[in-house]
Each structure stands twice: as structure tokens, then as C-alpha cells.
Amino acid sequence: MKEQLSWKVGGQQGEGIESTGEIFSIALNRLGYYLYGYRHFSSRIKGGHTNNKIRVSTTQVRAIADDLDILVAFDQETIDVNYKELHSDGVIIADAKFKPEKPEDTEASLYIVPFTELASELGTSLMKNMVAVGATCAVLNLDPEVFKEVVEEIFGRKGETVVEKNMEAIRQGYQVMKAELGEKTGALQLKEADGQKRMFMIGNDAIALGALAGGVRLMAAYPITPASEIMEYLIKKLPMVGGTVIQTEDEIAAATMAIGANYGGIRSFTASAGPGLSLMMEAIGLSGMTEQPLVVVDTQRGGPSTGLPTKQEQSDLMAMIYGTHGEIPKIVLAPSTVQEAFYDTVEAFNLAEEYQCPVIILSDLQLSLGKQTVEPLDYSKVEIRRGKLVKSQEELEELEPKKYFKRYEVTPDGVSPRVTPGMKNGIHHVTGVEHDETGKPSESPVNRQAQMDKRMRKIEKINFDNPVHIHAPHEEADLLLIGFNSTRGVIEEAMSRLEAEGMKVNHAHIRLIHPFPAEKLEPLMQKAKKVAVIEHNATGQLASIIKMNVGYGSKIKNMMKYDGTPFLPHEIYSRCKEMN
Structure with missing residues (x-):
């Protein structure tokens, strides 16, 4: 029996490759295995080769495997592109429909199973991915019934008949493949997992959940790969707590809307990728100059320009630190696991309010879209800190405000008191030009240096655990x-x-x-x-x-x-x- 194995399914984008990997991995996750998945996909809605490689282990894994044990192929291109990853004992399970051919320079075994034909006989060729899952079960000596719960969750709303047909597709795939394997059934069987319940999620979901737990009530954003899942998650969840997601006309509007909401006292943020961040740079500078909290998520992808929208890269690093014109205080965080993506997102909102500056959460495509097993999150670690936000009239009176509130008061730590609009005696001016302590525009050299020094003092020492x-x-x-x-x-x-x-x-x-x-x-x-x-x-x-x-x-x-x-x-x- 094996401690771990690597499984990959491939075919043309739009023919169920994603759902095949999803069903396979969710079921194994629920059995207590640790998983790490990574999708290769084209930057188009349909067509082009795509594959989903999933590593399954009895212990924690956080990387793609070097080699491959099982390759499930829905077309010849999948075999041609991926077969070199297979080790000598590897298995190719291919749909009979395309008359698969095994390359001469591989020792892996090829098994041909009529995915499409079996699915069509059950009512629709769309269920060929379920036949493929069943065939995989035979190689692993895995009871097909372990998929029943997942199939019911996914197809239950379509009725019991649909659920049963999908389960029958899995069973038939299992039986046909078992007959093909003969004595080799279970040749790649995994050791039994511990049965513990763990989460299975992508980094984007963890970021979205972290925003929710951190008190966010507004997300303003424009869809872009690989950040869109953050929007999609919160579109469903924010209304449950009285919040909302607004799809703006562009990334400029998204960033400025988030700044406005934060100015009004509502925790808000935006998320994008490299091209969108380029458009946000002036607004990020506005956040720094006006000392308004702003959290921005950058899910890095291949650049420059449109570049490689669906591929891995980490080339936004310099831009996130130095991209804005002029000099502003800025904090850039870089979580390295899905768990950290959750906790660091919560902390990003605290830091943004405590230091009254933009905070960028730097992710990358592999972290944002790679799906992995996550130990249960500890919500007792979640705390909300709002820094020097004046929360009541009594607090404001203690500051002895004069005619105008000193919103940009020069303080030893560089952080000034902050009020929300409408608070009595909290009137002040807000502008993107240089200003004095009350916000009134000022070009005085003495004031300029005092305000610049004040702003930059904020980040001389950041309180961030485990940097x-x-x-x-x-x-x-x-x-x-x-x-x-x-x-x-x-x-x-x-x-x-x-x-x-x-x-x-x-x-x-x-x-x-x-x-x-x-x-x-x-x-x-x-x-x-x-x-x-x-x-x-x-x-x-x-x-x-x-x-x-x-x-x-x-x-x-x-x-x-x-x-x-x-x-x-x-x-x-x-x-x-x-x-x-």
C-alpha cells in the first residue's frame, strides 16, 4: 500500500475536467486524506487543454508531486502532454471514444474504458467524468459508495433520479476497469487515512472568509483571473451579515469606492491581479496621503500586460512596494499557506486601521487557486482592532477639539486620531494635496516635512507576528x-x-x-x-x-x-x- 499518490485528469476545457477533480478530491478529503491540487487551464472559457493534478497523502502535503501515478485522459492530447510524468508503474485510463495510443517511450500501462459510451447508455455523455471516477476507484481498490454523499450534495437539487444515475455511472466505471485490471485491481491502493474531518479549499476562499471574519461589509471589485473567486464567495456570503459586493466599472472605481467606505467607518476592500493593480496605483497613493485604511489583495499572475492570465508567477513584488508615485507608508503581507491566507487577511484589516495606510495582501496564482487540505480554523484567534478610531462623542471631547478637528495631528508614533463623518466637533478637510493638521491644503516647506515625517514614522515598527x-x-x-x-x-x-x-x-x-x-x-x-x-x-x-x-x-x-x-x-x- 502507498503512503501517497498523484492523480491527474485532463481533456478539453469545458468538458467536465474541473468537476471530475472536484468530486474525486472532496470524497478523499472526507475520508481523512491530505490533498494538494493544482489546475493547468487556458485563458479562455471553452477549449484548449486543461488538467487538474491532485496529490493524495496520509500526511500533510503542500506541493505538487514530481511524478504521476494515475492519468485519466479524455483526449489524446492529455496523454501526449502529460505521459512523461508517469513513473514505470503508472496507469493511464483513457476514454475509448478517441482511440487512445500509448507513446512508445513509457512503461506505464494503458487501459481503455468506454467513458462516453457507458455514460450515454445511462442517459447523457456528460456523466463520462463519473465513469472515470469509478475507473479510478478500481485502481485504488476504493469502494465506489464513498462518493455517494458528494454526488448527493452536488446533484441532489436535480432529484434522486439524477443522483442515482451518476452513482450508477461510477459503479459501471468501477466494474469495467476492475475487469480490465484483473489481478492488478488495487495495485495503487492507499493506506487507510485517519478519518479526521478537515477543510478543503483554495487560497481565494480563505482570503474571502478572512475578510468576512475580519468584519468586512463591502467589497468593491472588478472580475479578473485569478482573483474573481474572492468576489464570487462574498457575493453569496456578505448579504447574510448585512454586507454587499459591488462590481464596479473598473479597478480605479473599485479602489476609490473602498477608500470612501473605509472613510465612512465601514470595513471595505478590493481584490485584483497585476493589470488591475496598475490601475489602482493612484488610488493607493490617495489612501496613503489621506491616511485612510485600504486593504488590497493582489493575486499575482504571469505578466506583463495581459501576459499569462492563468499561469503562475511572482513578478508584482517591486510594483507592490514601489509602484505608487511619491512616497507613502505601506504594508505588504505575503501568506504562504491557505491557513495563513485566512489569518493574514483578518490581520490586514487591523493593520490598515491601526496604521491608517494601505495594506496589500500579496498572493500568487498557485496559492489563490491551488486547492489544499486545511486544518480546522481557530476563530478564537480572530480579533478586530480599530486603532485610533474615535468611537464616541465622549472620546472626542477628551481630545479637546478646537474649531477644526486635527485629523492629521503630528504625533510621536505618526498615527493621528480618526473620526467618521457626521460626528459633532469632528469637522476636518480631506484632500489628496499636501495639508496641515486639520486637512487644509498647505505648501509650507515646514509643514510638508512635518507631515511627510509623520506619515513615514507609522511603519518604522510594525506589530506583525512571525514576519x-x-x-x-x-x-x-x-x-x-x-x-x-x-x-x-x-x-x-x-x-x-x-x-x-x-x-x-x-x-x-x-x-x-x-x-x-x-x-x-x-x-x-x-x-x-x-x-x-x-x-x-x-x-x-x-x-x-x-x-x-x-x-x-x-x-x-x-x-x-x-x-x-x-x-x-x-x-x-x-x-x-x-x-x-
């Missing part, structure tokens, strides 16, 4: 691996392989990108012989930021990948071996 995730078993290391966002899992796996061969390896994963936590990273870099910075871009942006803030440029080696696909464990392992 760098550190796994450093060695006082002095042969190699220090550094990354951010979704590369955490693949780095951990490569590190484990290197350690098994006797190499001393430490790992630091950056979670607070700006202001940069140099004091946390410097001791690790000082005591490492070599440093590898692992990132999905062509110019080594994180490496450059580390050199600017920490130094040790002579030790740093870039490990970059920018072809649109995620790092695999063996890629990092091999390149680290070359460095040693």
Missing part, C-alpha cells in the same frame, strides 16, 4: 533557502531530501515583505555559507530586496522560474545540489 517563517535546525548552515508565497511547501520538501543526504539546510519564508524584516533574516544569512532565493520571476525581485535591506549579496544565488508553471520538488533539489 518570517523560520525553520532553522542548524546554527550554521551549508545552505539557506528563502522564498515567499506558495513556494513554501516545495522548498520544505526539497529541504527534507537535502537533509536526508547530509546537507545542513535552513529555510526562511518571508511573510512581511514591506517594511522588510531585515533583523529576522540577517542572523540566518550571516551564518549560512550560501543563500538561494527561490522565486517565480525573471529578475530576482525578492533577491534584490534582500540585498537592499540585509546585504550579503556575494552569498546570494538566484533560483528563478518564469515559464508559467510551479516549481517541483526535484527542480529545487537538483539546483541546490549543483550549488553545493
Whole structure:
């Protein structure tokens, strides 16, 4: 029996590939297995090759597998594109409809099952994906009935007949494949899981749930891949708590609307990807100048311009720190797991109000759309902190307001009291031009310097727990691996392989990108012989930021990948071996 395996389904976009992977993975998740899934899909609604690769394990996994155990193919292109991932004992399960051919240079076994024919006999060819799930059950020696609950949830609203036909499709796929396998039935059987109930979700869902838990009542946004699922989740959930989602005409409107709502005292945010963030830059500057809280989610994807909208990349790093014109205080967070995406989103809203500045939650496509097992979230950790927001007339009177409220009062920590519109004696001016303490426009050099110094003082010391995730078993290391966002899992796996061969390896994963936590990273870099910075871009942006803030440029080696696909464990392992 196997501790883990990798399963992939592929075909043309729009023919049920996503639902096949969803049904398969949800059922195994409920059995207590840990899963990690990643979808390869084209930037169009229908057509073009797509596949969904899912890793199933009895222990936690946070990376795509190097190889492949089972490939479910709905067309020949799926075999041609993906067969080289199969190991020698791998299995190809292909639909008889397209007369599948096995490439000569693979030892994997090909089994032909009439997915479409069996489904058509049951009433509709659309159920061919259920036949494929049943065929997979035979390879795993998995009882088809474990899918009954999932099928009922998905198709129950269509009636018992539809549910039963889909279950019959799974059963027939199982029986046909079992006959094909003969004594090899269950050849790739997994060890039994622990049966624990865990969540199974994408990073975007975790971000949306974090916003909800963090007190958000308005999301203003424009749809864009790979951020749209955040909108879609909250469109369903926000009305339940008296909130709403507004689809704006563009990203400029989305950012300014979120600023306006926050000015009114309502927690609000927006989410987009690189092209949308480019449009938001002036508004982000407005947030910094007017000292209004603003949370923005950037789900990085391949660029520039439209670039690779559905592919992995981490090339917005510099833009998120330095993209605005002029200089403003700004906080950039980079969660590395789905769990962190939830907790960091909650914290982003607290930081935005405490420091009265824009906070950017930096994600990437792999984290945003990759689906993985998540341990139950601890809602007792959720707290809402609103900083120096004056909540009552009594609090305001204690500030001894004069004719005009000093909204931009110069304070030792750089953060001024804030009121919501309409509060008696809280009148002040708000403008994007430079202003004095009451908000009145001012071009005085003395005032300009005082206000600039005040704003920048805010982020001299950010109160953010665990700004760098550190796994450093060695006082002095042969190699220090550094990354951010979704590369955490693949780095951990490569590190484990290197350690098994006797190499001393430490790992630091950056979670607070700006202001940069140099004091946390410097001791690790000082005591490492070599440093590898692992990132999905062509110019080594994180490496450059580390050199600017920490130094040790002579030790740093870039490990970059920018072809649109995620790092695999063996890629990092091999390149680290070359460095040693």
C-alpha cells in the first residue's frame, strides 16, 4: 500500500475536467486524506487543454508531486502532454471514444474504458467524468459508495433520479476497469487515512472568509483571473451579515469606492491581479496621503500586460512596494499557506486601521487557486482592532477639539486620531494635496516635512507576528533557502531530501515583505555559507530586496522560474545540489 499518490485528469476545457477533480478530491478529503491540487487551464472559457493534478497523502502535503501515478485522459492530447510524468508503474485510463495510443517511450500501462459510451447508455455523455471516477476507484481498490454523499450534495437539487444515475455511472466505471485490471485491481491502493474531518479549499476562499471574519461589509471589485473567486464567495456570503459586493466599472472605481467606505467607518476592500493593480496605483497613493485604511489583495499572475492570465508567477513584488508615485507608508503581507491566507487577511484589516495606510495582501496564482487540505480554523484567534478610531462623542471631547478637528495631528508614533463623518466637533478637510493638521491644503516647506515625517514614522515598527517563517535546525548552515508565497511547501520538501543526504539546510519564508524584516533574516544569512532565493520571476525581485535591506549579496544565488508553471520538488533539489 502507498503512503501517497498523484492523480491527474485532463481533456478539453469545458468538458467536465474541473468537476471530475472536484468530486474525486472532496470524497478523499472526507475520508481523512491530505490533498494538494493544482489546475493547468487556458485563458479562455471553452477549449484548449486543461488538467487538474491532485496529490493524495496520509500526511500533510503542500506541493505538487514530481511524478504521476494515475492519468485519466479524455483526449489524446492529455496523454501526449502529460505521459512523461508517469513513473514505470503508472496507469493511464483513457476514454475509448478517441482511440487512445500509448507513446512508445513509457512503461506505464494503458487501459481503455468506454467513458462516453457507458455514460450515454445511462442517459447523457456528460456523466463520462463519473465513469472515470469509478475507473479510478478500481485502481485504488476504493469502494465506489464513498462518493455517494458528494454526488448527493452536488446533484441532489436535480432529484434522486439524477443522483442515482451518476452513482450508477461510477459503479459501471468501477466494474469495467476492475475487469480490465484483473489481478492488478488495487495495485495503487492507499493506506487507510485517519478519518479526521478537515477543510478543503483554495487560497481565494480563505482570503474571502478572512475578510468576512475580519468584519468586512463591502467589497468593491472588478472580475479578473485569478482573483474573481474572492468576489464570487462574498457575493453569496456578505448579504447574510448585512454586507454587499459591488462590481464596479473598473479597478480605479473599485479602489476609490473602498477608500470612501473605509472613510465612512465601514470595513471595505478590493481584490485584483497585476493589470488591475496598475490601475489602482493612484488610488493607493490617495489612501496613503489621506491616511485612510485600504486593504488590497493582489493575486499575482504571469505578466506583463495581459501576459499569462492563468499561469503562475511572482513578478508584482517591486510594483507592490514601489509602484505608487511619491512616497507613502505601506504594508505588504505575503501568506504562504491557505491557513495563513485566512489569518493574514483578518490581520490586514487591523493593520490598515491601526496604521491608517494601505495594506496589500500579496498572493500568487498557485496559492489563490491551488486547492489544499486545511486544518480546522481557530476563530478564537480572530480579533478586530480599530486603532485610533474615535468611537464616541465622549472620546472626542477628551481630545479637546478646537474649531477644526486635527485629523492629521503630528504625533510621536505618526498615527493621528480618526473620526467618521457626521460626528459633532469632528469637522476636518480631506484632500489628496499636501495639508496641515486639520486637512487644509498647505505648501509650507515646514509643514510638508512635518507631515511627510509623520506619515513615514507609522511603519518604522510594525506589530506583525512571525514576519518570517523560520525553520532553522542548524546554527550554521551549508545552505539557506528563502522564498515567499506558495513556494513554501516545495522548498520544505526539497529541504527534507537535502537533509536526508547530509546537507545542513535552513529555510526562511518571508511573510512581511514591506517594511522588510531585515533583523529576522540577517542572523540566518550571516551564518549560512550560501543563500538561494527561490522565486517565480525573471529578475530576482525578492533577491534584490534582500540585498537592499540585509546585504550579503556575494552569498546570494538566484533560483528563478518564469515559464508559467510551479516549481517541483526535484527542480529545487537538483539546483541546490549543483550549488553545493
